[in-house]
Amino acid sequence: MQQYEKTINTQDDLINLVKAAAEDEEQLLERVRLLSENEIIDMNQRSLISTRRESIFVRLLKMNSPEWIFILIGCLTCLLGGLHGPLFSILFAKIINEFNDCKYTDIHRRV
Structure with a gap:
């Protein structure tokens, strides 16, 4: 009986380890995906900032057109x-x- 319980515990431990490894891998993939999305957002914001800087003189001239x-x-x-x-x-x-x-x-x- 004790031997049977040990094998069940060992199997449960293995299942828990596999689940934990799968969860860790999912978290890692989610973190990588979020980081890549943040990098894309940062790059888009930087490009918007550079276009804003280029067009500020034109915007000032448009505001002072009269x-x-x-x-x-x-x-x-x-x-x-x-x-x-x-x-x-x-x-x-x-x-x-x-x-x-x-x-x-x-x-x-x-x-």
């Missing part, structure tokens, strides 16, 4: 204001260079 004329005029005046200094220095250098090329006798004859 003011485009003012924005364009402002940009052009800033460009002209920024060019004022370098152009003045080039012109001033050419004027000084013209006076430098003349000799004293040439200047005296012209006057």
